Amino acid sequence: MDTARVRELAEVGRPGFAVGFLAGCFAGLMALIVGQPIGWAMVSALALALPLGLLGAVYSVLTALGKVRIGGFAPACLFWLIGFPLSRLLQEVLTRLVLAGELGGPPDILGFLAYQGLISAGFAFGFLWMHERLAPRWWYKMSDHNPAALRVYERYASHARVMWEAREARKSRREASKSR
Template sequence: MTTAERNRAARITAPGLIIGAVAGLFTALFALVAGAPAAWAVTGGLLLAVPLAAFGAGCSALRLSGLLRGGAFAPIALYWVIAFPLARLTQEVGTRLVVGDGLALPPQPWAFLLYQALIGLGFAIGFVWVQERLVRGGAQVRGGA
């Protein structure tokens, strides 16, 4: 891989990393504002930021490779309908485990996952919108942005 190709790949995957990190930061801040204990807020924020950043970079990389075509929303929406609930499940289970409630799934796990899948659609819309504005020519990622 040439330096130009690495720079292009970094430019394409960076927004996915940034979007995940910012989502985790907002989660922690909102939890603090809502009155959650600091340990809970910080742990929850980190345990959401890491998987969302990883999934965001993965989505960006799939767009770079052409497997998820820019400008077509359905494949990216499907990706986030699966990825977002997994990130939220990681956050829920991990936060309970780290803060001291032990290893436990959220109440009604299938309802939780279904609701998170619906939220994942909204996350997909925001993800595409932000990524296509941060990456010049983001809708045509594979074609040489």
């Protein structure tokens, strides 16, 4: 893969990175709210925001390449079923390493990963909701100079058109059945 293609795909990944990074930053905000020192909160935020941002970028690129169905919850849920627990595990390990100077993770790693897997569906829902609102606009702005962004934006526009037409057809069928 040449550098132009890598640059193109990296740009297409920006919306997912932004959504994932922002979500990870909320971990730092939560740490501040519960009374943790600001340094602890910053480490916690960065240790989660970076992996979630990188995985979010991967999700955007997979969407742009047509590997992930537009607007589909199941693919997002499966993606984050693996990605979210691994991001949380990395956050735990990095936070302990930076703040305590020791390498380690949660005492019950399987239980920790299972629990994170359970709550990953909620994260996937929130990520997908934000991504579906942010990414198409972002890709539209990039579409004049990025062919990958143009392709994925056109897929989104086509999908939106199909959804709109289906909704209008349902509405007219309902109105026709009421008038009988």
